[in-house]
Amino acid sequence: MAIRDDFEAAAGQVRNVVQRFALALLVVAAFGIMLVGKVDTVAVEHARVVALDLAVPAIEAVARPVAATNRAIADLKEFASLREENARLREENARLLAWQTAARRLENENERLRELSRFREGPEASYITARLVGDSVSAYVRGALLNVGRGGGVAPGQAVVTTEGLAGRIAETGENSARVLFVTDVNSRLPVQVERTRERAILAGDNSAQPRLTLLQTVAGVQPGDRVVTSGHGGSFPVGIPVGEVVAAGEGGVRVRPFADFSRLEFVRVVDFGVAGLVRTTPPSPQPAPPGARSR
Amino acid sequence: MRAEGTLAILDRWGRAALPGLTLLLAVLLTLAPLRAPWLSDALPLLPVLVVFQFSLVSPERLPGPLLLAAGVLLDLLLGGPGAPVGVSALGFVLMRAAIVANRRYLLGVPFPFLWFAFALLTVGFVVLVWGFTVLWRWSPLDLAPALVQWGVVVVLYPVLGPLLARARPRDPLNVPVQARGTARGPGDAS
Numbered sequence: 001m002a003i004r005d006d007f008e009a010a011a012g013q014v015r016n017v018v019q020r021f022a023l024a025l026l027v028v029a030a031f032g033i034m035l036v037g038k039v040d041t042v043a044v045e046h047a048r049v050v051a052l053d054l055a056v057p058a059i060e061a062v063a064r065p066v067a068a069t070n071r072a073i074a075d076l077k078e079f080a081s082l083r084e085e086n087a088r089l090r091e092e093n094a095r096l097l098a099w100q101t102a103a104r105r106l107e108n109e110n111e112r113l114r115e116l117s118r119f120r121e122g123p124e125a126s127y128i129t130a131r132l133v134g135d136s137v138s139a140y141v142r143g144a145l146l147n148v149g150r151g152g153g154v155a156p157g158q159a160v161v162t163t164e165g166l167a168g169r170i171a172e173t174g175e176n177s178a179r180v181l182f183v184t185d186v187n188s189r190l191p192v193q194v195e196r197t198r199e200r201a202i203l204a205g206d207n208s209a210q211p212r213l214t215l216l217q218t219v220a221g222v223q224p225g226d227r228v229v230t231s232g233h234g235g236s237f238p239v240g241i242p243v244g245e246v247v248a249a250g251e252g253g254v255r256v257r258p259f260a261d262f263s264r265l266e267f268v269r270v271v272d273f274g275v276a277g278l279v280r281t282t283p284p285s286p287q288p289a290p291p292g293a294r295s296r
Numbered sequence: 297m298r299a300e301g302t303l304a305i306l307d308r309w310g311r312a313a314l315p316g317l318t319l320l321l322a323v324l325l326t327l328a329p330l331r332a333p334w335l336s337d338a339l340p341l342l343p344v345l346v347v348f349q350f351s352l353v354s355p356e357r358l359p360g361p362l363l364l365a366a367g368v369l370l371d372l373l374l375g376g377p378g379a380p381v382g383v384s385a386l387g388f389v390l391m392r393a394a395i396v397a398n399r400r401y402l403l404g405v406p407f408p409f410l411w412f413a414f415a416l417l418t419v420g421f422v423v424l425v426w427g428f429t430v431l432w433r434w435s436p437l438d439l440a441p442a443l444v445q446w447g448v449v450v451v452l453y454p455v456l457g458p459l460l461a462r463a464r465p466r467d468p469l470n471v472p473v474q475a476r477g478t479a480r481g482p483g484d485a486s
């Protein structure tokens with residue numbers, strides 16, 4: 001009897017030690033994973049891509065009811081303000097018609113001037129329309145997941161635009177998924193220029209809603225309301241994609257409000273401008289892609 | 297031994313898998329593009345709520361290795377370039393250990409104390425993740441957005457916590473049974 005009790009006590013002690021050891025083991029494992037991630041970034045990127053590819057179908061399934069809820073809420077809101085919205089749109093339509101006339105005139109003029117100067121346009125852009133299936137937003141990341149990846153022609157470094165303007169760039173691609181890094185992310189550095197003054201600057205995200213504009217020359221010329229467009233320096237994006245609008249210029253630095261509304265993105269266009277960038281490993285094909293959107 | 301029916305087996309399996317599946321769902325929900333202004337901020341901490349609640353009611357169904365895997369998955373899915381992978385796993389594991397160590401006390405206290413414990417442990421988790429992210433990036437990061445997330449999830453806890461707690465097996469008189477080995481301290485083996 002006493003032997004049996006001793007045995008049970010010993011077994012209990014062993015179990016206890018194993019339990020304690022298990023916690024230490026788990027903590028060591030977590031640290032190990034973190035260190036491996038720090039040392040071997042390629043392996044981590046690979047793991048990320050695999051996890052992304054596996055998770056995107058599941059996230060899509062989870063996101064569908066969420067999207068329906070969002071749409072219902074938006075519909076209700078719109079319904080409440082239908083009359084004002086209608087009036088606003090009519091006004092906007094009149095304004096846009098005037099713009100259309102101006103644009104047609106400018107297009108003609110542009111064409112004639114190009115003929116005169118024998119200007120040769122760069123390769124035409126091709127678009128891939130993608131649906132946003134997941135947010136990649138936490139306290140430390142500003143991004144999103146798309147349902148199109150390498151299989152659809154998406155590659156790291158390509159620009160992601162909305163109807164309003166630039167949203168960000170592709171950071172990682174899986175076979176059927178891709179991660180976008182928004183211009184507001186802390187890792188985002190975008191060469192831009194102020195449209196009015198042609199001053200070059202770097203738009204640096206800091207996870208806030210309004211990224212900071214670091215001017216390479218002078219602060220004097222920039223005013224709130226100035227449009228900021230991509231400058232094409234660094235070679236990953238072409239010139240002139242609208243990015244945002246200067247909202248504050250002063251002691252606290254220059255702040256830009258992006259045109260893209262990140263809180264209500266549903267569809268985005270991934271744009272391959274065929275510009276050889278720093279992030280591209282293979283040279284772009286010499287043949288311009290056929291015009292028109294490839295969409296999925 | 298009594299032969300088990302198919303339903304009973306399904307029931308047992310379902311119960312065993314429930315915490316893990318809920319955690320997985322919470323990890324996936326983290327990435328759902330929810331457009332509710334405050335709620336979407338809290339989503340990244342939803343898995344923490346699940347870990348807290350199930351570690352409290354049935355830690356044996358949410359073992360450490362599972363938490364490690366779920367944490368790594370969360371970091372892989374959520375993290376952008378440069379974010380440490382595995383820090384959520386570390387947070388989950390430490391959180392489970394802290395709860396299991398104080399489980400008998402926590403199961404007995406009134407709800408406000410439990411809520412306080414949740415707030416305390418999650419703030420620990422948030423600061424841990426923030427600290428490692430800053431360390432990994434070697435550049436200062438604003439703690440405020442993380443604290444906003446924390447605040448929202450703490451407010452959500454009284455709604456979601458009891459909901460998850462209903463999933464525990466119904467013991468007669470709710471007496472901790474022997475199968476919940478982790479509830480027993482080393483001194484109990486008398």
